[in-house]
Amino acid sequence: MKSYSKVLVTGASGQLARALMQAAPQQTQCVGVTRHELDISDDCAVWETLEAHKPELVFNGAAYNLVDKAESDGQADALRVNALGPARLAKACREMEIPLVHFSTDFVFDGHKRQPYEETDAAQPLGVYGASKLAGENIVVAASPRHFAIRVCRLYGPIPANGATQKPAGNFPLLMLKLASERESVRVVNDQVGTPTYTPDLARAVWQLVQNSEGGLYQLSNAGEVAFDEYARTVFEIAGASCRVEGISSEEYNAPARRPRYSTMSNEKAHRCGVVPLRDWREALEEFLVAV
Numbered sequence: 001m002k003s004y005s006k007v008l009v010t011g012a013s014g015q016l017a018r019a020l021m022q023a024a025p026q027q028t029q030c031v032g033v034t035r036h037e038l039d040i041s042d043d044c045a046v047w048e049t050l051e052a053h054k055p056e057l058v059f060n061g062a063a064y065n066l067v068d069k070a071e072s073d074g075q076a077d078a079l080r081v082n083a084l085g086p087a088r089l090a091k092a093c094r095e096m097e098i099p100l101v102h103f104s105t106d107f108v109f110d111g112h113k114r115q116p117y118e119e120t121d122a123a124q125p126l127g128v129y130g131a132s133k134l135a136g137e138n139i140v141v142a143a144s145p146r147h148f149a150i151r152v153c154r155l156y157g158p159i160p161a162n163g164a165t166q167k168p169a170g171n172f173p174l175l176m177l178k179l180a181s182e183r184e185s186v187r188v189v190n191d192q193v194g195t196p197t198y199t200p201d202l203a204r205a206v207w208q209l210v211q212n213s214e215g216g217l218y219q220l221s222n223a224g225e226v227a228f229d230e231y232a233r234t235v236f237e238i239a240g241a242s243c244r245v246e247g248i249s250s251e252e253y254n255a256p257a258r259r260p261r262y263s264t265m266s267n268e269k270a271h272r273c274g275v276v277p278l279r280d281w282r283e284a285l286e287e288f289l290v291a292v
C-alpha cells in the first residue's frame with residue numbers, strides 16, 4: 001500500500017476537496033489551495049505552486065459545475081476550468097513525476113443504457129459541461145499512466161457556513177430542505193436516474209484507490225440508484241418535512257442543458273483494486289440529514 005507524506009488539494013473550498021482533506025490518513029499533510037490562491041488554468045501559477053509545496057500527490061478539486069450556465073455565457077469558463085486547467089496540472093505533474101487525481105462526472109454519458117455504465121462504455125456527453133469534463137478526463141489519463149481520472153456523481157456533503165460552492169444552497173438535499181421551509185410542494189424531474197453520493201464516503205474510497213492502484217480511469221459512487229423526484233421524497237421523509245413532491249418530466253422542467261436519463265455507474269473496477277464497496281445511498285443520506 002502506498003503512503004503519501006504530503007498532498008496538495010486544488011479548489012480547496014469545494015465540497016469534495018474538503019472531504020478529501022478530512023479523510024486523509026494521519027501521516028499525510030494536506031495543503032489546500034483555494035481558487036484565490038491558485039487558478040488551475042494559470043500555467044505559471046500551477047508550476048510555482050507545485051514547486052513551492054513539492055507534494056507527492058495532487059488532488060484536483062477545482063471545477064466549473066454550473067451545468068445550465070455552461071450552455072450559454074459559462075461555456076468559456078467551463079472549458080477553461082474543466083479542460084485547460086486539468087491539462088496544465090496533468091503536464092506539470094507529469095514533468096515533476098507527481099501523480100494527479102482528477103475528478104470527472106456521470107454526465108459524460110448520454111443516458112441511453114438501462115444498466116450501470118462501465119468505464120469502457122462509450123462516452124457521449126449531451127451538453128457543454130459534460131463535454132468539458134470529458135475533455136479534462138481524456139487529457140489527464142493520456143498525460144501519464146500514473147494519473148487518475150475518477151468519475152463521480154450527484155455529490156452532497158457538509159458545507160460550512162462560509163463554504164464556497166457554485167450551487168444554490170450547496171447541494172440537492174440542502175436545496176430541498178430550503179424549499180420545504182418556503183413552500184408546500186416542489187416540482188422535481190422523475191426521469192433522471194443516478195446515484196446520490198455522500199462526499200465523506202467518496203473521500204474514503206478515493207484514498208483507498210490512490211493507496212492501492214496505479215492510475216487510470218475509475219468510477220466511484222454510493223450504491224443503488226434513484227430518480228430525482230424519489231430522492232427529494234426521501235430527503236423529506238428522513239427530515240420529517242411535510243413538503244409534497246410532484247414528479248415532472250425533463251421536457252416539462254425545460255432546463256437549458258440536456259441531462260442523461262440514466263447515469264448509474266458501475267464501481268466494479270475500483271472494487272477490484274481494493275476499494276471497499278460504498279454503502280447504499282439512502283443509508284448515507286440518513287447520516288447526513290441527522291447531522292444537518
Ligand SMILES: NC(=O)c1ccc[n+]([C@@H]2O[C@H](COP(=O)([O-])OP(=O)(O)OC[C@H]3O[C@@H](n4cnc5c(N)ncnc54)[C@H](OP(=O)(O)O)[C@@H]3O)[C@@H](O)[C@H]2O)c1
Nearest residue numbers: 011013014015016035039040062063103105153154155164
Ligand atoms: N457536485 C456534483 O454533484 C458533481 C457531480 C459530478 C461530478 N462532480 C465533479 O466532482 C468534483 C468535485 O465537485 P464539487 O461538488 O466538490 O465542486 P464544488 O463544491 O463546486 O467546488 C469546486 C471548487 O473549484 C473552485 N474553482 C473554480 N474554478 C477554479 C479555478 N479556475 N481554479 C481553482 N479552483 C477553481 C471553486 O472555487 P469558487 O467556489 O471560489 O469558485 C470551488 O471551490 C469536480 O470535478 C466536479 O466536476 C461533481
